[in-house]
Amino acid sequence: MHEPIRITKAATLKKKPKDNELGFGQIFTDHMFVADFQDEKGWYDPRVDPYGPLAMDPAAAVLHYSQAVFDGLKAFRGVDGKIRLFRPQKHVERMNTSARRLCIPPLDPELALDSIVTLVGLERDWVPKTIGTSLYVRPTIIASEPFLGVRPAKSYIYYVILSPVGAYYPEGMAPVKIRVEEHYVRAVEGGLGGAKTGANYAASLMPGEEAKHEGYTQVLYLDGVHRRYLDEVGTMNIMVKIGDEVVTPPIAGTILPGVTRDSVLTLLRDWGLRSSERAIGIDEVVAAHKSGTLKEVFGTGTAAVISPVGELAYKGEKMVIGGGQIGPLTQRLYDAIVGVQYGKEPDPHSWTVEV
Ligand SMILES: Cc1ncc(COP(=O)(O)O)c(C=O)c1O
Numbered sequence: 436m437h438e439p440i441r442i443t444k445a446a447t448l449k450k451k452p453k454d455n456e457l458g459f460g461q462i463f464t465d466h467m468f469v470a471d472f473q474d475e476k477g478w479y480d481p482r483v484d485p486y487g488p489l490a491m492d493p494a495a496a497v498l499h500y501s502q503a504v505f506d507g508l509k510a511f512r513g514v515d516g517k518i519r520l521f522r523p524q525k526h527v528e529r530m531n532t533s534a535r536r537l538c539i540p541p542l543d544p545e546l547a548l549d550s551i552v553t554l555v556g557l558e559r560d561w562v563p564k565t566i567g568t569s570l571y572v573r574p575t576i577i578a579s580e581p582f583l584g585v586r587p588a589k590s591y592i593y594y595v596i597l598s599p600v601g602a603y604y605p606e607g608m609a610p611v612k613i614r615v616e617e618h619y620v621r622a623v624e625g626g627l628g629g630a631k632t633g634a635n636y637a638a639s640l641m642p643g644e645e646a647k648h649e650g651y652t653q654v655l656y657l658d659g660v661h662r663r664y665l666d667e668v669g670t671m672n673i674m675v676k677i678g679d680e681v682v683t684p685p686i687a688g689t690i691l692p693g694v695t696r697d698s699v700l701t702l703l704r705d706w707g708l709r710s711s712e713r714a715i716g717i718d719e720v721v722a723a724h725k726s727g728t729l730k731e732v733f734g735t736g737t738a739a740v741i742s743p744v745g746e747l748a749y750k751g752e753k754m755v756i757g758g759g760q761i762g763p764l765t766q767r768l769y770d771a772i773v774g775v776q777y778g779k780e781p782d783p784h785s786w787t788v789e790v
Contacts, residue, residue, distance in 0.1 A: 445485035451599075454564060456601075458601055459600050462598055463596055463597065465558065467596045468554045468593075469481075470593045472590060478542060481550060486596065494582065495580065496581075501633050502537055502538070502539065502577070504630060506573075508523055510562055518562050518790040519789055521786060523551055523788050524548060526574075527551075529691075529694070530631070533631045539591060550593075552790055554597060555570065558570070558597055563601075566773075566777055567605065571600045574594075575596075576591055577591065578590070603739045608741070608742075608761055608765075611743070611746075612651045612745060613652060614646045614651040614654050614655070615717060616642050616646070618642075619641060619642040621639055621659075621667060621689075629692065639654075655667075659689070663717060665684050665715050665716075667684075667690050668744070669734065672691070672736065673732070674699065674734075675731075676729075676732070678723075679709055680711060681709065683700070683715075685714065686712070702771055724754045729754070730757065731756065733768075
């Protein structure tokens, strides 16, 4: 059992946006969850406060050495009116794994789950109603100790903020154009790639901007050693269907262990379809495209659920996949996961937690 969560309500409430005006991550709800950590006390004073700025010493370790982790998950308003979080325990577990890699003290998983459920429960009126929209949950841990030496900090702040977000595909799922990145890498084995930490996203800004400038939505990263094996696509895990086999890179330290990736692999097993977690070279993808066996390519992630790739550009060559259309398996996976999230389908794996 953890300390009880203290709740301080906001004196005035914000005006809520209309579902059709929602974008991503620009609007925040009335409250946030906060807890503190000090070496001698552990995690303490879990509370809900009115949403607002954090007081931060300019010497705080996070501002200098980026000792911070976060996660990202969603709450959905189902067709039955119930509010469901999608696999929150899995996100809490990943946040703690990320924390350990950055020498951040992990949270009691029960407290972390309660922080999310309590806050979303309090802010339930902020969960938008239209299918495709959701309430994005962003738990974060930052090193707050004012100290300029390079070592793990002795004090931290955990906080959770909520943001109502619009449909990723307001006009239905749409295939994207992706550039295979030949110059920049996102992570290397032994580095931070497997942790959800700001540094990885900072590293991805320049390749992302350059790809956008050239008319692509995002980049597909190759491994940092051979520049050959597929890593991730933008902020999503990548899956490739060659013949009747779905292939995705293994969790080996460079890629984030995606919750959507895990959900897709589970569904493929449920459906008796072939899937492999193995290293896959871009040369194998090119060869499959040439021989006509490259059937579908898609990214998986909380933001889009499934994002079909209609075109891959590599070494100046453009590979159009499935005629640039959404593949049948891509669509089936999307419908299955969205169906569970919005309570339209049964949830045999107990992926959702009702708020
Ligand atoms: C780098 C990266 N890879 C993969 C993913 C997909 O993970 P998940 O399915 O848990 O959202 C994310 C987050 O969305 C990410 O930021």
